[in-house]
Structures are given as C-alpha cells and as structure tokens.
Amino acid sequence: MEKKLSNEAVNRSAGVIPVEHQDCIQGRGRSSARETIGRVAAGAVAKKILKQYSGTEIIAYVSQVHNLVLPENLVNHETMTPDQIESNIVRCPNPEYAEKMISVIDAVRAKGDSVGGVVTCIVRNVPQGLGSPVFDKLEGELAKAVMSIPATMGFEFGSGFAGTFMTGSEHNDEFYIDEHGKIRTKPTALGGISNGEIINMRIAFKPTPTVSRKQNTVTRDKRETELIARGRRDPRVVPRGVPVVEAMVALVLVDQLMAQYAQCMLFPINPALQEPLQLSKDKQLQVQF
Amino acid sequence: MEKKLSNEAVNRSAGVIPVEHQDCIQGRGRSSARETIGRVAAGAVAKKILKQYSGTEIIAYVSQVHNLVLPENLVNHETMTPDQIESNIVRCPNPEYAEKMISVIDAVRAKGDSVGGVVTCIVRNVPQGLGSPVFDKLEGELAKAVMSIPATMGFEFGSGFAGTFMTGSEHNDEFYIDEHGKIRTKPTALGGISNGEIINMRIAFKPTPTVSRKQNTVTRDKRETELIARGRRDPRVVPRGVPVVEAMVALVLVDQLMAQYAQCMLFPINPALQEPLQLSKDKQLQVQF
Amino acid sequence: MEKKLSNEAVNRSAGVIPVEHQDCIQGRGRSSARETIGRVAAGAVAKKILKQYSGTEIIAYVSQVHNLVLPENLVNHETMTPDQIESNIVRCPNPEYAEKMISVIDAVRAKGDSVGGVVTCIVRNVPQGLGSPVFDKLEGELAKAVMSIPATMGFEFGSGFAGTFMTGSEHNDEFYIDEHGKIRTKPTALGGISNGEIINMRIAFKPTPTVSRKQNTVTRDKRETELIARGRRDPRVVPRGVPVVEAMVALVLVDQLMAQYAQCMLFPINPALQEPLQLSKDKQLQVQF
C-alpha cells in the first residue's frame, strides 16, 4: 500500500500551519527548497557589491558527503577559486574527492536512499568592523541566515565544535606580525565584529527526507501504514546548498556593510584614533562627491 | 617582559571599535561575558511565562568538557530535572561524569590553561506552531540567539553534524503513533516551525582565551613580545554558559509565543481545519474575558 | 508648446530616485495613488478582524471639499453608518452637503482645475490600551500611516489645530460619569494609549497636482516652457481618499491590537489591579482553548 507524502504534508504536521495547498506534491510545497531561488538571485547582487566595494569574496564548497570528509589540508582558503568548485557537479574543489563524493552519492541513489553532508564557506577580504558587539554579533547573524536554509542542522564558526577539544593555549588567539608587517590574529571575528581575517564556516545539511524506500508512517485517521514517496527527490542535497549558503552569507554581509557604512563613514575616520577601513587592492572605485 | 591584555584589548583589534575604555582590564571590558547577567535576568521572566502558559521547560547542561563527552544514553531528556544539573558545579546531570569533568578542569587549571566544551539544551512541552516558514525559522532564531553568547563557536539543532553521517532512511523523519495514540515524529521542528516534540540543541564554547600561560603577542607599534594575561580568567567557561543558553532560548521562545499568540489566538481555532494548541496538563490558568 | 509630465516625472525631481520607468505616463508612475489598492485590500481584512474581535468600526467621510466645510453638528459620530457615506459619490454622510460638494467639484472640473479637501475618520468601540506611552504613541502611528497616503498634507487628532484656540479649561479633559454609570472622558487617547472613547481624526488632502490647465514648467535642459498634463487626472481626490484612510487606520489598529493581545492577554487580567478590556456587545466570539 502506497501513499503520497509531500514536503507540504510533512510540514503540515506542525499542526498550526494553514493548509493552503492540500494536494501539493512532488517537491512543490511551501517548504520546498525551491524558494531558495530568490535568495540566490538577491545574493548575486550582494556578492557583486561586496566584490566591487572591498574585493570581498564569498566561496562555499562541499567538504563532506555522508561519511566522506574532504581533508582540510587539500584546500587552500587563500587561493581557492570559484572555478575549481564549479568544475564538478558535487562542488568540491578537490577533483579526486569530487569523484569519490559522486561515487558515494551514486551508491546511495541506487539503494533509493539519500545522504547529507557539510558545506564549508569562507569569506576573503571581509571589511573590518562588520557586526555588533552584543546581541547582533556577526556570527549570530550568519548563523541565523544559514540556519534558515532548508535542511540545515548545524553551524560552525571558526574552530566550531572541533575547537571544544582544544585547550585555550592550543586554540591560539595570539596576535602576530605577518610577512607584510601587518598585525594579524587567528580568530576571524572578535566580540561579534569582523577583523579582516578570513571567515570560515561549516554548515550541516541533513539527508533529504524524501527517499524512494518504503517508510513507515501514519494516516490522518491514525492508522499505521507504509509509504513510498513519489515526489521529486534529490539524493544529494549538499551540492545544491552551496550557492544558497553563499547567497545568505552575502546578504548578511551587505546588510552589515550598509549599517557600518552609515554609522562610520559619514565623516572621515580620525587617524589618531584608529586605522582606516582596509580595502583590497583590486578595489578600483573611489567614493567621490 | 609582561603586558596586560584585556578582553577589551582583544576586541579592539577589530580595528573600528570605538575605544571608550582604554584601560579596561581584568574581564571588565565591553565584551566581557559579564554583560550576560542582563540576559539571564530577562530569561528568568521568560522561563516563568513559558512554564505557566504551556508548561514549557528549558533545561541546559554541560555535555562535554574538553575531550570528556557525556554519553547520550546517560541522560533522559524526558525526565531530567534542573535540580540534577544544579547539584554540582559543572552543571552536568550525571554525578559520575560531573566528577570526571571537575577533574579535567582542575588538571587544566593547574597548568594555567583553559578548556571549552559543549552545552546541550532541551525544551520540553514547547507549544506547536512557534517560528516562521522561510527566513525566520525557529532554528535560525535560536541559532542567532545562542551564537550571540560570548565564546560560542557552533550550534547544532536536532541531529546536527552527527546527522550528516546518516542516510535519509537512517535519519528517520517517520511519523508514528505513540502509546497515547498521538501522531508523533522525530524531528523537533519542521520547516522552521515547532511541532511539539522535544527540541534538542548543542552549543560549542571555545576555551577561554584568557589563560595564565605566557603567550606570544605584538605591541601596538608592532614589536613581537610575550604576555601573561593578568585579568580575571575562568578555566571553565562552559558551566557558566548553561544559564545563559537557557535564558537566550527562553527569550526566543517567548518572542515567538507572543507572535504566534497574536497571529493565531485572537479567534478560536476552527477544529475542522486543525487541532488546537497543545498545552501541558499542569497549565492551570485559563484566559478569560 | 506642450509636454507630457507624469507623476513619475514629478517625483523624479527629487533627484536621487532611480529612474526605472522613464516613459511612465498617465497616472501609472511609481507614485501614482493606484498603489493604494493594496492598502485597501489589506485594510478590508483588518477591518473585519477589528469588527469581529471588539466591534470596532472605522468610518471615514469627506468633511470638506475646497471651501465647502460640512458643519460638525450635521453628523453624529455615535450613529453614523457606512451606508450613509457610500450613498453618494463624494462620500459625505449629509445628502444636502453631498450635493453641494458635487457642484463645487463640477465647477472646478469645468475650468480644468482640481480641488483638495479634508477626510474625517472616526473609530468607534476601539479597545482600551492600544498604543505605547512614549515614542510609538497611537496618535503617532496613525499620523504616519495616513501621511503615507499620497496627497496628504496634514493630520489632526482629537481637537487638532482648533484645540490650540482654546484654553485648558475650555479644552476640557475632565472625567465624568455617563448615563450607564461608566467613567468617561473627552480625550480619545491619553499618553499615546487608547481609552475606549471614539477616536476622531482629520486628514488634509491637497488638490490633485495634475490639472488640465496650462502650467509653467522647465525642461531637463533648463528651458522654461509650458505644459498641459495629458495623463489621467482626477479633479476630486478627496472622496477617493476615504477608503484608503479607513484602510490605513485599520492596519494600524490591528497591529496595535496584536501587540496588545500578545503582551497582555497571555494570562488573565488581575481584576484587583485593573478593569478588563471592554468589548462591544455585538462581539459573539469567545476565545477558547
């Protein structure tokens, strides 16, 4: 015995959702990740503004599919390019691991099952000073933004959960002077405010719930039954999350940049008190009156 | 050669922070976690409202200190009480592991170092329907709230990063009928909206950066030096995070409850369309006109 | 020599408006009052909620067209009905003055000119307690809402500008006991918060700027010229303002009701401290769990 079960049906179980589209099936429900098209469109504008204003680059990629974890030493966050990531369908910057990930997904698809994974997102050349010191910390805004993407279950900023296994002296928030003579530090945000270092985030995506295998469920009149979902399904949600993560991060940063710009740039910075906003070398535009 | 380095000094490195309190030392800076006192005070009111309105209980506890992880099967989220957690200074509901955690912290303190860890937070009897379906998902609001707590580096909702190692059929979003004949499911929020199941979150706290060991740093005029922080420091930030996490979760839930209440309770629910809001049995109060 | 000049062109003169629709003409520009259709649609829902919840009635009417002012003693705000207002095309509840207003408009139209006027709006059975005591006073929210309607130039709450010609003792904020034994007062809001008395507002609409008569203007290259507007124009904007005013007032009140409901109705009112919310007799619905 088979039943149709859609995203909408799943979400209807929250009980108080108005049931507008009773017969929505096949990935077309209100909670379908298809709504993210609008986020990606807006994010494209945001990314362009950030690139042009401060050379800021937001790059996300798949760093884990199911049990297969891309080793950190195989990617260089300083030099990685979007082209490397878009060179394969799993959006993994390392070609060898990309092949492995495709194999993992194929194997799972053959069994009618699905997998989740992790998207890593970095931000290079982020302007200093974005964010707020207490409730609206930059990492909080980013966390909310990516946790609003369907299927996300976790967010890590900087050292994340791995950092909990380090001691304070290993975790290393030390300041040092880099080869260009600039004061640098490891943390990418301090007290909720960006410091110009590369931001590094990891986002967990659960396996797509709509699988082709027979599953147990119950009918509305509470009889136990089984179902095989017939809606459109995707065994590999993670690569699809990559552009959505980039978009949400870009939207947060543009919002913060506008707030920062309005608060701090109406008048020139007093150099006696602080250094000016660091802009990347490829920023050609000059604000003029 | 030693230097004082305060929280404020650390945060000043973000570059554009107005330097109000140049000589703040000893944990008294703007980014000191001491500001969380206000969150806990407001959270206490929020927790009381939630308890009285819908029997909602928010309970957080330390589930990991450095490498020591409390096994999940040693806590029962259905029956756990705040008293169990407050019975020891590390706020771990299992007495045996509490002792072990204290030993871990003592060993680290003796070396002048610090550790981080994980706070787990559950919510029982959460009203159905809290949250929004797209940008302001319940898990997003919670993520932002806890990521605004100083020293937090990661947030997991439900299966979190562990869920990325499961297949879709293992991850198990199935519906079933419980012993009371109610339709239940495993996920604690669906499409950004609470469904009444127990909410389960994990929050990563990094080790306190202010350690007593000698660390490398640089002076403002860019000379390399060493420092021993003399400010007040805490080798075990994680137990202190417990009440703050509870407070922030409570504040999010009260906000969402107020929004839900205003949107959905002005008029009685049409039982032909949906079930009423489930309130816990210990709710004695009745709204009357 | 004639030129087309549209609303859009007029608004473009503000200088920094993005020029999306360069060739918009005939009342179709971004600032056309046609956008108010969405306000009226949303307002219809808001009015229905207010009526059902607390018997609240929002009734607006034309009380002045050009120099013709409807005497206050010809309308009874306690008994006036929407039908009386909709019984004629100028939306004036007094038939005799409605005829006079139509004559005024006809005479102006014949000359290719336009007129403005005043819309009066009352709210009966407004729940007590709507509004906030300092920055978001009820009268402030209402002022902003109606001043966002195109062509509005002024807002009066209660005694308005006429009240400035009275002394404090004439203005009369006294409390008294009405025939039903209830404590009453004249002011309709006190300290920004509704007290249940009939709210009374007057809104000034300027004459439509798009007239058929030849007018002086300048071209973009700064030559002086004349124009006869060829776009769609309306010599009597005021009657059209009536439903928009009602809609904006309804939207403000529903927002405030939701805020009030969320803040004050989660738990029953303590009768030892204050009287319950006064609901009108025709309220049939009861909130139940």
Add this chain to the structure above:
Amino acid sequence: MEKKLSNEAVNRSAGVIPVEHQDCIQGRGRSSARETIGRVAAGAVAKKILKQYSGTEIIAYVSQVHNLVLPENLVNHETMTPDQIESNIVRCPNPEYAEKMISVIDAVRAKGDSVGGVVTCIVRNVPQGLGSPVFDKLEGELAKAVMSIPATMGFEFGSGFAGTFMTGSEHNDEFYIDEHGKIRTKPTALGGISNGEIINMRIAFKPTPTVSRKQNTVTRDKRETELIARGRRDPRVVPRGVPVVEAMVALVLVDQLMAQYAQCMLFPINPALQEPLQLSKDKQLQVQF
C-alpha cells in the same frame, strides 16, 4: 473638597496601563513631558551631524499662542536664525509678537488657566533623496515623530490644511528656474522623498490639561467631585515644545540620512543618470579613504 490629580492618574484612565507609581504627583508621572529631555539630548547630536554633513539647519519657533497668530510675512525662513528665536522666552522670532504672546500667557496664568498654540519648524539645506516612496514617506516619519511629543494634536506638512482651500492651479507645484539657474519647485517633498527645498511643518499643541482652576471629575468609586490640580503645571507648553520638535525632526533626518547614505553612497553616482547629492557651501569636510 479637593483631590490630587496627576498626569499619571490621567493616563491611568486608559485602563490597561500598569500602575507602577500609584502616588506619582506633581508632573512626575510616566507621561510627564519631562521624558523629552532624552530626546533633546539625542537631537543635539543629530543636529550637529546634519549641520556638519550637509549644512542642514532645523529651526523651530512659536507661531501661535492661543488666539494670537504670528503673520507669516513677519518671518523669513531663508534668513531666520536660532538666535532670533532664543532672544525671548516664548521663542518667537518676531520681538513685537513675542511681547504680545507673553501678555497672552500672563493673562491666562492670572486666571489659573492654560493655553496651547502652534510650533512651526523649518529645515534648510535638507539633502535631496531622504525618505521612501510608499509607506515610510518622509512626511509620515516626521508626522509620527512630532506626534509622539506629549500634548501634540496636529501636524501639517507644507501647505497643510490651508492647502485644502486652494485649487490645484493655485496650490502650484510648478517647476521653475531660480536666479542661480537651478531647477526649483515649491513642494518640499515629492512622493515621500525630500527634494532639497525648505521643509516647512506646523505642529499643534493643546493647552496644558493641568490647570489651577477647579474642575469636575469623578473618583475611582464613581462619585462626582471637583478637583484643583496641585501638581506642577505650565500655562505655556508651546515654547517648551520648540526644542523637542527640533530634536525629533533632527533624529528623523539623521536616520533617513544614514539609510540614504548606506543605499546610495557605497559607490559614486553615475552622472549620466542623475545629479549628485547637493551639499551646502559651508560643508568643509570631505569623505576620504
């Protein structure tokens, strides 16, 4: 028989106000206009920013006390200075009328009564482009801000209620070229957005309700009685409104300037599409990187 009646008592009549300060008397209640001190303090900063950024000047003055109306032709909004207004205690820029107003107030005070009046506020050198085109029109924001000042009962923008007595051709929204060859127009905001012309507002203040004369009232147990207010009272609220109006207008304009700046100034204006923001000649500062 006399009773004390305070602001707080008056406002308590709204019924749902928490009664924190049962025995507040003598103008010290929650709704005392004394809270406006904070507005004036913040407004002083806002005025300084506006002055420095764009030479914007916000000047308010008393244009009516009770029946005494300052003729418009006795003030020149292009040249009027704050010194002229602060030269007398009624804050009227015309010395002769200032004397008359003082006489009016003295006469009323002698009778134990109070008067209201009108504050006119102008803004010179307002940057073009402040405001929004639909719901958050500049005039709406200003209306809300001034209607949040205690005792305000009406707001006029530009021609206000007087404009309703004009025809469209008299009201005159024509464009023309001024002596400096610039395109000008009469309206001070078009479609909710500032166009650089002088903004002109009038705000109605009701007579202070706390008068020294015996007034009728009722007790809480609904017996009719009389009272003579013994709290601190002010027979001339209008001059005191002048700095508060200026402050609220300044705060609105700074908010709008920040929004405008963030939205439009991240990148240089394309001169092919529009003219740059007009800044006044006395602006010395230049934004630099």
